[in-house]
Amino acid sequence: MTPEEVAELRTRRYNGTVVYLQKLHSDLMVMRVKPDFDRPAHQAGQYCTLGLGFWEPRVEGCQLEALKPEELSKVVRRAYSMSCPVELEPGKLYDPTPTDWIEFYIVLVRENADGRVPALTPRLFALKEGDRIQIGEKVAGHYTLDPVHPGDNVVFLGTGTGEAPHNYMLWELLSRGHTGKILSACCVRFGRDLGYVELHRRLMGEYPNYKYLGLTTREAGLTKKVYIQDLITAGELEDHLGARLDPKNTHVFLCGNPKMIGVPIRDKATGSITYPQPTGVIEILEGRGFQADVSATKFKGNIHFEEYW
Numbered sequence: 001m002t003p004e005e006v007a008e009l010r011t012r013r014y015n016g017t018v019v020y021l022q023k024l025h026s027d028l029m030v031m032r033v034k035p036d037f038d039r040p041a042h043q044a045g046q047y048c049t050l051g052l053g054f055w056e057p058r059v060e061g062c063q064l065e066a067l068k069p070e071e072l073s074k075v076v077r078r079a080y081s082m083s084c085p086v087e088l089e090p091g092k093l094y095d096p097t098p099t100d101w102i103e104f105y106i107v108l109v110r111e112n113a114d115g116r117v118p119a120l121t122p123r124l125f126a127l128k129e130g131d132r133i134q135i136g137e138k139v140a141g142h143y144t145l146d147p148v149h150p151g152d153n154v155v156f157l158g159t160g161t162g163e164a165p166h167n168y169m170l171w172e173l174l175s176r177g178h179t180g181k182i183l184s185a186c187c188v189r190f191g192r193d194l195g196y197v198e199l200h201r202r203l204m205g206e207y208p209n210y211k212y213l214g215l216t217t218r219e220a221g222l223t224k225k226v227y228i229q230d231l232i233t234a235g236e237l238e239d240h241l242g243a244r245l246d247p248k249n250t251h252v253f254l255c256g257n258p259k260m261i262g263v264p265i266r267d268k269a270t271g272s273i274t275y276p277q278p279t280g281v282i283e284i285l286e287g288r289g290f291q292a293d294v295s296a297t298k299f300k301g302n303i304h305f306e307e308y309w
């Protein structure tokens, strides 16, 4: 493809600009995108799409991609939760009113176990500030704070970048002066993958009802080497929350790796349910009287979830 053809495709297909890009390390970043259109109305926890053309370069060290000539001019799109800086300066909650960008928290997928070559993130990680991108005009998703009442305890459990919507919901709760306890735990492989950890440490000092917990699975150190499921069964989550996990006044939000979430499979004919293995958080919590949302609209329980794949 000639530089002129690439320039023409970018002009025609892109509708947003990368206005901020912070690489937390080579495979993790916070990126803000300013759409050419007005920032769409949205709720904390929702997502929109980002897209780049197959003609864009990919960072090195990723699974190799073989494209057919007719694919080169297409755009690949994926869903991304809207994240939130929570505080742009210490002690002052972020004010969305003058904001014309949307924040995203993205991990580079270098290789896919199922053989499908990751198409978008190797290209997103080649971007720099000022570059153009496609951003979806429609914001979607039912993973929001709608079911939460002011005094409820709220537990956010995420893996990796599954923390993104939780940061936005945390901002919303803190802005509303939420009186219940709030715990956000995030499980990653290494400590360096906790991209917002400094912010959370500060917030804990500022809000007595807020607690953040970083968990690592491949590194012993300052953080605990446990999976979220272990934390619940050992009773440690309740210790950190400072309250019992009581289904009457607690909402649990689960986001990221489907194995951590463990969405049950429902047999439509018999109504029976089967939990996937290894045991996920939903099975553990339903054993304690919680009930997971059945679908976005059918039944709202007190376990809400967003699977990233």
Ligand SMILES: Cc1cc2nc3c(=O)[nH]c(=O)nc-3n(C[C@H](O)[C@H](O)[C@H](O)COP(=O)(O)OP(=O)(O)OC[C@H]3O[C@@H](n4cnc5c(N)ncnc54)[C@H](O)[C@@H]3O)c2cc1C
Binding pocket: 047, 078, 079, 080, 081, 082, 104, 105, 106, 107, 109, 112, 113, 116, 117, 118, 119, 120, 121, 122, 160, 161, 162, 164, 306, 307, 308, 309
């Ligand atoms: C509603 C929704 C919101 C999402 N929000 C985010 C977000 O805020 N940040 C983000 O990084 N991703 C998010 N994702 C995942 C995102 O849509 C892409 O799947 C991901 O960025 C990989 O894209 P890709 O084209 O490079 O690879 P793909 O070809 O799409 O590869 C998908 C595979 O990559 C792996 N994978 C996908 N996402 C992740 C992840 N976050 N962490 C570790 N492994 C992953 C899985 O093995 C999955 O099978 C979200 C997905 C959904 C459905």
